[in-house]
Structure formats: structure tokens, C-alpha cells
Amino acid sequence: MSKSDLNIFLEFSAGAELLFGNIKRRQVTLNGDEKWTIRKLLKWMHANILTERPELFIQDDSVRPGILVLVNDTDWELLGELEYEIQPNDNILFISTLHGG
Amino acid sequence: MAADSEDVSKELANISEEIRSLRLKLADKTRQLEDLQAAQRADEADNVANERSANSIFTPRINDLTNDEIERYSRQLILPGFGVTAQTKLINSSFLIVGMGGLGCPAAQYLIAAGSGRLGLVDYDTVDRTNLHRQTLHTERTIGLPKVESAKRALEQLNPNCRIDLHKLMLDSRVALDIIKQYDVILDCTDNVVTRYLLNDACVLLNKPLVSGSALQFDGQLTVYHYGDTCPCYRCLFPVPPPPHAVTNCGDGGVMGAITGVIGSMQALEAIKVATGVGETFAGKLLIFDGMNGIFRNIKLRGRSRDCKVCSENPMITQLIDYEQFCSMHASDDDQPLQLIPSEERIDVFQYIDMRSQPHLLIDVRPQNEFEICRLPSSVNVPLKEILDNKFIERFANELADEKLPIVVLCRRGNDSQIAVQHMCNKFPSHAIRDLIGGLYAWHYKVDKDFPIY
Numbered sequence A: 001m002s003k004s005d006l007n008i009f010l011e012f013s014a015g016a017e018l019l020f021g022n023i024k025r026r027q028v029t030l031n032g033d034e035k036w037t038i039r040k041l042l043k044w045m046h047a048n049i050l051t052e053r054p055e056l057f058i059q060d061d062s063v064r065p066g067i068l069v070l071v072n073d074t075d076w077e078l079l080g081e082l083e084y085e086i087q088p089n090d091n092i093l094f095i096s097t098l099h100g101g
Numbered sequence B: 001m002a003a004d005s006e007d008v009s010k011e012l013a014n015i016s017e018e019i020r021s022l023r024l025k026l027a028d029k030t031r032q033l034e035d036l037q038a039a040q041r042a043d044e045a046d047n048v049a050n051e052r053s054a055n056s057i058f059t060p061r062i063n064d065l066t067n068d069e070i071e072r073y074s075r076q077l078i079l080p081g082f083g084v085t086a087q088t089k090l091i092n093s094s095f096l097i098v099g100m101g102g103l104g105c106p107a108a109q110y111l112i113a114a115g116s117g118r119l120g121l122v123d124y125d126t127v128d129r130t131n132l133h134r135q136t137l138h139t140e141r142t143i144g145l146p147k148v149e150s151a152k153r154a155l156e157q158l159n160p161n162c163r164i165d166l167h168k169l170m171l172d173s174r175v176a177l178d179i180i181k182q183y184d185v186i187l188d189c190t191d192n193v194v195t196r197y198l199l200n201d202a203c204v205l206l207n208k209p210l211v212s213g214s215a216l217q218f219d220g221q222l223t224v225y226h227y228g229d230t231c232p233c234y235r236c237l238f239p240v241p242p243p244p245h246a247v248t249n250c251g252d253g254g255v256m257g258a259i260t261g262v263i264g265s266m267q268a269l270e271a272i273k274v275a276t277g278v279g280e281t282f283a284g285k286l287l288i289f290d291g292m293n294g295i296f297r298n299i300k301l302r303g304r305s306r307d308c309k310v311c312s313e314n315p316m317i318t319q320l321i322d323y324e325q326f327c328s329m330h331a332s333d334d335d336q337p338l339q340l341i342p343s344e345e346r347i348d349v350f351q352y353i354d355m356r357s358q359p360h361l362l363i364d365v366r367p368q369n370e371f372e373i374c375r376l377p378s379s380v381n382v383p384l385k386e387i388l389d390n391k392f393i394e395r396f397a398n399e400l401a402d403e404k405l406p407i408v409v410l411c412r413r414g415n416d417s418q419i420a421v422q423h424m425c426n427k428f429p430s431h432a433i434r435d436l437i438g439g440l441y442a443w444h445y446k447v448d449k450d451f452p453i454y
């Protein structure tokens, strides 16, 4: 591990994990020499770990309607959404909203 | 011989029917007996009370609670932080529960037991056997009844002090405001996206708090919308509805009954807190429950959106709209039969029976879990996923080498099988690949009513 690694945790819940090899939580290592926003992370996820039907996750360079993004248990809207700059050890959770009952 | 075995199966059917009707009679008599015993016990208790108060000293009351209420709600009245004030507010409050399913049943049960003054129940549907594992107010005896009727019967047994109003209808833009305005707190216990947007907008327009719960498989979610100055509404969080193909309902994805039990019970708790002003609610927060791994998480949500189409200062939506159109979906969790492929590529169950004796390949594209529940003889399981990622080509290389071998594809209701046929026909245009119209449902309804459906 070099000094410039950016380690973060990605989590998926309420069905979003099915698009990512059914893994609910994983640590990923990004190149820490670069600045990482959520916008850039989504592209990286699409290229590297998204295994099923990308249209169920990505739409117009953002997440599709109905998926909430939460950074360290806070709604990403409070943090700048796509422009939020990812910090070391951030925990980023992608959750599909449920409609059943 | 044939006549004999016919007699035997008739006799079997008769006896089964007789046992069934005797069981119903027994249950009826048992209930009559229990009712009489309960009345007798109540009389005895009253007599004892009357004897004691024979010397007629009048002790003035200090609140509006009856003796029945004081006894019934005693464990709430002695509860630090609740007490007579909150209980009295609860008795003067009304709640509308939209959806008497897995969430609505426990929510109604706790609201009525706790002493809510008035409960409104909304549901257009009737009880069926697939409901009973999670919709715990409905019983074997109420299968076929409207869910609101069935629920009322059970709830009246719990607490006769509460008024219950029934709305046996599908909530839509024409009726929603008239119904919702009669209640203080609204509970979203529905099963579909369309009604969720409708309820949200109606609650914002009428300025009512909305306690929202949802569940699927092992997951549950809970929050309170439009309660307090900064609290977002459903549209603040989800201005655009999800694409229809990204939405899974309980009938397709499954749901664990205890998950709806947890979330529905929490909806009752949130509704009680909203009505009484006790405690801190989930307004502005989202509870995420992962029941498979035992994880509860509490998420801080955004505030009210300045651009929200319904709850901002200058809303664009000032009356209810057409929500089925807005969501491009239907307001029920029923699957609509699709016609994705031309009729020439589809056969019905009787055509299949005719060709069954000839060599053919019968592919069942349901998930493996469902293939374990029931299947047609000689069918092979190739889940839709393995069709779409072309894994089937290698597995059936020998069969596919023969262009003349007919291939029939089926699933539960005949929708996924069409997707599979569409994909396979593109790969193998000169093969005869057909979808079985209506799938196993059609097999049950048209061919063999003893074949299980789920």
C-alpha cells in the first residue's frame, strides 16, 4: 500500500447489492494522488465493479431515480451530491428505496 | 375398476368437504362459547364492583378517563413521559391507515390497542391465502372477505372503545382529499409507488403528517414526511419516480413476515408520537433495517427542498394529478400480463399438451428457489439471468444443434418467458422457440387446478 492510497468503504442495501455481485460491503482502494468526487467514483464503479444491468444504477451520469446515496450516514444532498470530495475512510452507502408492504 | 376408483375419489371428496364444514362449525361454536364466557365474567366483575360501592360515597373525577380506559391503558398511564395527558390526546386523535397488508395490520393493531380514538382503514383488496404469513389480522376464516372488513373484525376484539371507519376502495386523485382530511395522522402502508406519490401530495396539500413504511425481502425502511418546518416530503427526496423495471413488489421479490411486523409496529409508534407530541420522531431521518444481518441504521436526511414541486414556497402542484401517468405504473402490486413478442411465437397450454408427446425441450426460466416449489414434468431450470447472459448456449449445445427440436419456454405468469424467447429468437432465428402463454398460472387455471400456485 503506497502513501497515496485512498481507502474507502462502499456499502449496498435493500437490493442495490444485487447489481454489484451481491456483496453488501467492500473496501476499495482508489488512487489518492487524484481528487475523487462522487461523480468520478460513479464512473469508476461502472467500469470496475458494476456487474449487472447498469441502467438500474446509473442514469445521466448520476444514480438513477430511487437510489439514495449516503456518506457516513448523511444524505449526500447535504454534502454537495456529485461534487462531494471523498475523504479517506468515508463510508458510502447506496440504497434502493422500497415500495412494498 | 374405473367406476370403483371414481366412487372412491367421490367419497374422498365428500368426506373432506364434510370435515371442512364440521371444522368451521366447531370454530363457530367455540367462538360463541368464548363470547358467552366473556360476557359472564364481565357481569361477575360488575356485580362485585356494585356490591362494594353500596354505601354510595361519590369520589370526584380528576380527568376524562373512564374506569375501563384507566384499567385498559394503565401500563401506558404509569409510563414516565406518557401518562394521562398523552393518553387523552391519543383518545382524541384519528389515524388513517392506507393499505391493510403486512404493514397496515400491525400498525392498526397497536394503534387500536393503545387507545386511538378513531381509525380509518383503506384497502380495495380481498384476503387471500398468500397474505396470511404477514398480514396478521386476517385469518383462515376471512379469506375472500374485503381486507378492511376482515381487519375490523379482529380489531374490534382488541378494543371496543375505538371507532373504526372503513374505506373499501382504491385511493385515487378523485377521493383522496375527501378521505384524508377527516384524519389527523396518515400512515402509508401501501405496496406501490403510485399511491406513495398520491399520498404524499395529498398530505402536503392538506398539511397532514405522513408516517411512511416499506418492506421487501429482508429489508425495511421508515420515516415521517411533512412534519415540522424543515422536514422533507417524499418528493423532496424523490422528485423523479423510479423507472418501472427497477421496482420489485412483494409478490415477485418475496418478503419476510416479521420484517413487515417490525416496520408496521414502528409506524404505530411514530404515529402515536406525532399525535401526542411525545418524544422525537423520524421526521428528517430515515431508518434502514437490514433484517438479514440484524443492522438498524439511522440516516440524516436533507431538509425541505426549495425546488420541491409540492411542498416548496411556490409549488407547481396545487391539486392532485394523474399519478399512474406520472409514474408510468399501475397503482396495485398485481402484475399486468405483458405482450412483448408476436402471437406466432406464443402457444397456449392446450397447444403444449398436444405437442408434449413429441421430442421437445421445456425450459423453465424462474429463479431456482421457485423451481423448487413446483414444476412441470420434464422441464429443466434455466433462470432468466442465464438465458440473458447466454450461458444456456453451451449447456444445451446438443439440443440447439438440431434446428427442428421445438423449444418451449415458461415461467410463473408468462412475462419473463417472453423476455427469454425474445432473446433466444435473436440468437437462433431459425429455431422454433415458443413462449407458454400465462405460464404455470395458466396451467393451474386451465389444466390442473391441483397444481399449486403462489
Ligand SMILES: [Zn+2]
Pocket: B232, B233, B234, B235, B236, B237, B304, B305, B308, B309, B310, B311, B312
Ligand atoms: Zn417536498
